[in-house]
Structure formats: structure tokens, C-alpha cells
Amino acid sequence: MSAKIKKYPGEAIKTEDLRKGRVPVIRWKPKAKYAWSVGVAMSRFLKELKNGRIIARKCRKCGRILVPPRMFCELCFRSTDEWVYVKDTGVVNTYSISYLAADARRLKEPIIVAVIELDGASKGIGIFHHLGEVKKEAVKFGMKVKAVWKPPEERTGAITDIKYFKPAEV
């Protein structure tokens, strides 16, 4: 059948024609605003970030220490049991070098982002963050890194209270 069909439907238009208003369109920007309840686990996590610390939850059944923290262990399906501080150091599990900003703008100086397995959390438990004070050529898998915090007065209780992770002195 596929071979028998001569013309497939669809009327293509050029992006440039859309940009220049040559194709009639209706424009809209929705108002879609939210104030998400942060909840038990993440409220504490954000509060501790403001204090310059990273906190995790531990499940006593499987023994895992979980960041970001949650009030449930997804593998054992039970409540997690206790709060545990983990270190603000860790190793690079994987990284990428971005020439694209979040809004798809082209960057001259790339942003380096990584998954960082935190010391004190269970094996493989990491968080996402930026790397800084490092040349892109110097980043390596397994590299030791350490959080660079904003000064206490600038912290707001957000993941951005950590500016980035930089190579740790060995």
C-alpha cells in the first residue's frame, strides 16, 4: 500500500514565512502559573541548602541514602526512616559541554553540566549541577569535585545556592 500511494497529505510552510508573517496565524500566550507545595522532604532539603548543607533520606530496609530526599523508598515501597547529611563533594558520573543556553541561544563560552555522585550517599545516587572553575578539556569521568556555595546572605533555599561544583583538591 505504501508503495501505491503517490501523494501523501500535508501542506508544508517555510519557517521564514511564519517568522515574516506571510502565513496568517493566531497568537496566544497562556497564563499558567503555579505555586507547588514543596512538601515534607523537599522543604527540609531546601532549608538545608540555605544552611550550606545537603540532606538526604535513608531507607533502613535497603540501606540506601537518597538525594534528592523523598519520604518514600521507591524500591522497598515504604516510608524512608531518617535524615542523613551527605557531603558536598563527589565524583563526576557523566558530563556534557553545552554551547546551547536553556533558551536555545548559542553560547560562546560553553556551560559544563554533570551528574555528580555525592560522597556519603549510596553508590550511584547523584544530583545534577553545573561545573565551574575548570577547562572543558580537563573534565574527566570520575573526577573529584566539590560544591562552591553562594555566600550565606545570598542563599534563598534553592538548588542554585550551590553556584557550581569545581574540581576538588586532591
Add this chain to the structure above:
Amino acid sequence: MSLEKIGDPHKTKHWMGHMECDYSYTHGIAGEKFFKELKENARIMGTKCKKCGFIYVLPRLFCERCFERLDEWVEASKRGEVHTYTVAHIDVDGNKLKEPIIWAMVKIDKVHGGMVHRLGEVDPKDVKIGMRVEAVFKDKKERTGSMLDIKYFKPVG
């Protein structure tokens, strides 16, 4: 359930955010012709299904009932009757409107369907289901090819 809860109301925390992108919707195949006629000639166009005879206003590319492709265009009347109406007293933010808005489903004469639009030049108390109304267009130079090219429907004798 969680082994810990938040008991102190000061400790409940919210995180603000949004999902607001810009959108640009093409009129589509049927819509493009409809809006062109509305804008340039102040005509209300519909499409007719050859199979079931249904005349769609607003026009469609296809018959939703029998799935025929609709390529027969017909000009519809500017007049119709109020099939149902409502008087809105609040705006989208829930604030009381100074002037209430009268919304109506207007069944256009001799076709199926019609338009959901505003009524004008009438007091809310005088609106009745079954009332005859007519589309009032903006001036040609103000028309942009949108539903707003019709200002509202007004009563006719």
C-alpha cells in the same frame, strides 16, 4: 504514609513557576479560507458534506459524522437565531465586570451550527432564546482575519 509531617504552618513552603510559552496557530486549511472571506468580504462561509448534506458553519475540512472530505463551499447568511445565551458577570480573573457580557450560541440560518459569540446593542433583560440576530462586522480596515472581525451579533426586527 510519611513518617514525618509538617506541623508548623510557617514551615509549609511553595515553589513558584509557570508553563507559559508563546504560541502561533495556523488557521488550517478550512480556517484560512474562512478567515480570508471574513476579512476581505465580510462573508460567513461554510462547507457542505456531499454525503450527508450537513453544512458546517464554522467550516471544516472534513465531516465529523461521515468523514468525507469537504470541498464544496457555501456562503451562509449573516443572520440567525439565539439558540442559547448566558450573561457573564465576572472576568477571567473572577473580578466583577462593570458591563456584563452576553454570550450566545447563534444558529445561522439554513446551515448546521453557527457561532458562539457576543451579543451587542441589547439589554441583557431583553435577550430571549429564539431571538433573531445579525452579525455586526468591524470596518474593513480594522479586520485582521479572526473571530474578532465580527464585533458581536445584534437583534434584528
Add this chain to the structure above:
Amino acid sequence: MFVKKRVAVVGAGLTLFRRNLKETGRELAYEATKMALDSAGLNLKDIECVTLGTAPDAFDGIHMKGENLLDGAGAWRKPYSRVFVGGGTGVFVANSGWWHVASGLFDTCLVVAEEKMSSCFPHPQYAFTTIFDPIVDRPLGMNLVWIFALEMHRYMHVHGIKKEQIALVSVKNKRNALDHPCAQLPAKITVEDVLNSEVMVWPVQRLDISPTSDGAAALVLASEDVAKKITDDPVWIDGVGWCIDSTYWTNRDLYYPEYVECAARMAYKMAGIKNPPKEIDVAEPYDPFDYKELHHMEGLLLCGKGEAPKLTEEGVTQRDGDLPINPSGGLLGVGNPIAAAGLMKICEIFWQLRGEAGKRQVPGDPRTGLAQAWGDLMQYGSVIVMRS
């Protein structure tokens, strides 16, 4: 697993895939649906129910867009619902069609997928910023390509895979797409072209990525009794599978898609497949990025972990190879209107197993095919196994 009723695909339809199409979403859905009905020789009144797959509302720019699209999907005054598993939706929607019929509730079902990403303007990338956790991810300026680059890099690192090997996928799929009448980015390119293309987020370069697209696809499904009255060449859905991994993507090792394996095992068990590489004749794994084809071949157990690049180098995955992979041209070549792209893969397997794929036909009378899609935060696998 005992399944009550065997379910067949009896018709398929597809629109062009393009960066921008003029049709509205429902008009696109109509075009694909109409073609699928026509190809099965059926009318809308022959259809008992409809299932729709479409990815985030933030593309088309309509809240509850399944409701808006329903007339285009042929669902006027019929049982109709929408399933949604991110990028996995295109294959998953056929799985949902399968259970509508396999349950015995319905004898015929339309399966429709639509995406009009171009409504999000100037670029659909903006919509992607809303797929991330607002507390731990969005404040860091998340970009979709960042996280896939993280996954690709991890995969390359664990197995010692080179970019040259991965680029072969892009070269193959874009070339396969030259034979696809709906394709958006068919091209004859070389490995060097891929390696020299603009670096977006290392290791991801411009030619490693599929485009954003508008498009729609549709299938007609029928129960065994009804299918045999409609066609002499039904293609059977013998296995369906789906699986999701944890939301906490930074707590997982991204080098291997365990959730794809879990979904594949579900589908293989249902289809009675014991040795996938031997029993699968043609496969359409999800390839929004070139490395994903390799990643998914491994997750689908079509080869061992880390072995897919070698198979690709050896030409095994070419259309005339032992295990043709993405003979359609895949998302890299045909385009990526998310849910429609996944369903396009099932259309391709349908045509391949009926011997109707024309210039794209893989040789040797393929009897068993597979399609797979991937979605959410690198955590969803959906799989379908089909036989002629």
C-alpha cells in the same frame, strides 16, 4: 500469558513530516486517519472505538488537546480516550489499541497519533523546559539536549564507544529516508559530515539529532474474525510491552536503558519470543538521537550491552543486512513529530511485513518485526512485536 483475542493491523496512514504544516492538529489527524481507513477499505461507521496518542499539550498549545483532536481522529460519538507516556506515546498508543480489541470489548479500533510542535513558536524547545522538575532541575536552566548528552556521554564512556561509530547510525538512517515519501530530512551524508557538524552539547552535534516536526499517523486494528473479512494480509500484534523507571534520573546509571529491557521482556513473553536477534527480522527502535538506536538495540536484547556499535560498523543493521534497523529512515531521517513518529515506525513494520514498503522493502520476506519508542525523563520504554 493467555490472551483472549488476537489483534491485527489492517490499515495504516501517514502524513508528510515537516518542520511546519499548515493544517490544524485535527486536520492532520484527519488526513492520517482517513488514509488508514481507505487503505483498509472501511468507513468511519465500521469503527467501534478510537485511541489517540499525542505528546505534551505544550507543543500544540491546547490544554487537554486530546479532546480538541477527537473529531479528526474519527471519534465523534464513539468511545475515545488518550494515552500519554512522553516520547514513548507513539508505540504505546498502538498497545492501547491492542487492549481495546484484545479485551473483547471492541472488534475494530482506530489508533491515531498527532503532533503539531510548530505551534510552539518561535521554537518548540521552549516547551521542553517544562518537562523538568521545577525545584531541582528547572532553576539550573535545563535544556533537553543537555540531558541526552549526559546519557550519550555515559554510554560512550562505559563501553569505550567512539563518535565515529555512532555517526554511522545517522548516515544510515538519513540515507534510508531518501526512499521515504514523507521524510523531512533525508540526505546522503558521510561520517565526516556528522563529525564536522556544529557542536550543540558535546558529545551531541547537529547531525546526531532528529528535527522537530509536525505530522500524524494512524492505524486500523481489528479482531481476528473481523480482520480476516477485511484483508488477506493482516499483520498480527503478538506482543506489547511497557515499563517506566524512576523519576530520579540522577540516581540511575544512564549507560543502559533497563526499562527498555523490561518492556521488551514483557512483549517477548507475550509473543513467545525466546531469542530476539534470531527471531526478529526487522526492527524500528526509537532514534531521536543516533546513539539512541544503539542504546535501544541493546535494551531490546537484539545484541549484548555495548555491542550495537560493532554490529552497525559491520553493516548488519543496513536494509540488506542480517538485522535491518530503521529501514524507514527513522526519526533522524523521516522526522520527529513525537507521537506520530513512534506510530510511523509501526506503519513501517506493517508495510514491511506485508511486503509493501516499495523501495524501502527489506529483502527475505520478513515475518516478525518490532517497533519501540522511548520517553519521559529517559525512563520510558514501549515495545510492540508484530507478525505477518
Add this chain to the structure above:
Amino acid sequence: MRDVAIVGVGCTGFKSITPDVSYKELMFEAAVSAYEDAGVDPRRDIDSFICCSEDYWEGFSIFDEFVPDQLGAVLRHLFTVSADGLYGLATAYMLIRTGAFDTIAVEAHSKASDILTFTDIVAFALDPIFNRPLGGHPFYVAGLEMNRYLYETKATKEQCAHVVVKNKKNALDNPYAAHGTKITVDDVLASEPFFYPLSRLDTSPLADGCVVMVLASESVARKLTDTPVWVRGVGWNSDTPWLETRDWGRAIHTELAAKMAYKMAGIKNPRKEICLAEIDDMFSYKELQNIEALEFCRRGEAGKLTEDGVTERAGDLPVNPSGGLLGVGYSLEASGLQKVLEVTLQLRSEAGKRQVPDAETGLAQVWRGIPTASGAVAVLSNKSR
């Protein structure tokens, strides 16, 4: 044919605001109680999980990403149905009927209090080309529908107000309900006109909450519980999404969904065979319109039945004994599942002060809200076939 039963239910209860928990913690709470009620371990015993949600209710694109962990579904089989939880129940029913699945969990929730711009989001569901550019508060669609319904059936605003009074009163006996209270018909009629003839108190207030249910095939259900509630029929349907060609006076989707569910359940005379019904009442007139669409009476009679007290809890046909959406709260995609929950509790004789005596067969029905013309129906019974 393979029978399907509800074997476990869990619910957080409904509240106008839940600032102390995240949506994940809310879902976890309902899931734990549902699995406990069913006596199952989700990590082992549930063959597939179904989550029911729409992205803009949550503030996330692809909300499916954010659900597996708190439901026990990591590296297991889960998917999202973009619809009310009642569609999720129908989907679970189909999956079990295929023979390939024995146990399914269905989840639906509302964290409506997280949404700051609720009406703007409803407006974002209007057709972007033909309806949305006209602006306005989108509930005008309900005003249009109510006016036509009253016109065609000769039902009155007073009769609609009776629905509000009844449902808010019923909710007083429901510990899960957020909006129970004692008011009079005059209170409803005196409330501000929003979209004439629709007034403020004709409209369901929003609520947060989560419902999780476990469904099982007959053989598994009999092992798990002594009080299975059998799903005897499901139906769902849609009229046109176009405002311009839909039937403004009737709920066509309810009529067609009911026909499907009744046929499956073998129900010939709903009024005689169904003991209680949880019916969509997002707006007061919807309850009347849907009672008629469900064939409990002829068109134009539902208002009179309500005035006569037939739909009170002690009446001949109790409608919304839970308090309905007007009394419990409109909980987005959890609305239908809240209705199934009430019917299940009634059929298990666990409805406390709300218990309808000798209830054997019940019905739940839901509408997907403005601007849709879609909805679903389920017929449940505590007697097996």
C-alpha cells in the same frame, strides 16, 4: 467472560488546600492505603499501574515522568491516561479482560491548590482559532448549556438549587468531603449571578485529594477479599469537541456511555436495577441533565424528582450520597474516581452515616468538564454474575 472487581481503595480525603504535602507525598499516602486495603505488595503483585492526569493541571509537561516512585511502580509497567480516573478504571477493566493481566492499580489526584491561574488554564482548552480569541471567563460555556437545558426541559433554577442543598448536606456526613454545609434553596438563589442562569453556589468548588484503587481478575479477587465490588459495565463517549455543532441541551456523551455500560452490565431498567448513583454535578444543572441521560427518568423529570426528595439519601434513588462534587469538591481528574470510591464503600457497607441500606448495584458517572463533551460511566455491584 472474565469478571473484574475492585479489591482495594485508598484515599487521602479532600481538602480545599494541602500546603503540607507535595503531590508526590499526597499520592504516596493514597497508594499505601489502597495497597494495604487490597493486601498487595505493589513491587510484586501489581501487573500494571494507570495514572490519570493532564499536564496543565500539574504544571509539568509529561507528568507521567513524575509518578512511578510514589506508587511503587519503578521498573514496572505504568502509563498515563489523559482523562478522568473513571477512564482509568475502564482501561484497567479492559486490560484485565484481555487475560494478560490480573491486578491493576489506578490512580487519580488533584493538587488544584497548586494552580494559581485555574480559569486561564480552562480557557487554554478552548479551540485556539475559533473560540479562545473571543476571551472571557470560560465558564460561559456552562451558562450557555444550563440555559438551553432549562429551556428545553422546563426545569427551574430552584430545582437546580435543590441539588446544591442536597449535595452539600450529604457531604456533612462524609469525612472525606471538603465543602459540606447546611444551606437553603434561597441561599443558592441569592448567591451572585456568575453566568446567568448559573450562580456562584451552582458551581463546584475545587479540592485537593488523591484516590488509588486496585482491581483484579475474578480468581485473584476472590483470594484477596471477601467483599469484592464487581465492575459489571463500563462506558465512555464523546460528542463533538466543537461548541458550534454540539447538542446544548443534552449530555449526549452520558447517554451513549450509559448505553454501552448498561449493555455490558445487562441493565434493562436502570431506575429499578440501580440502587444508588454518583453522578457528575460539577454544576448543579449537570446532575439533573445527567440523571435524565442515564435513563433514570424521562427528560424534564429530574428536577421534579429532586424537589420531591427522590434523590435524597433516604429517597428511592439516592444520587450523590457522598456529597458529589458540589459537596466533596471538584478534584480535577480524581472526580470520577472519588465517585467510584463512594459507590465501592456503599456496596461494601462501609459508608458509615451515609450508608444506603441494602445497596447491591451502584453507578458512577463523570464529565470531563469545560469545554469538553466527554464522559464515562461505570456500573458496579457487590453480587457476582
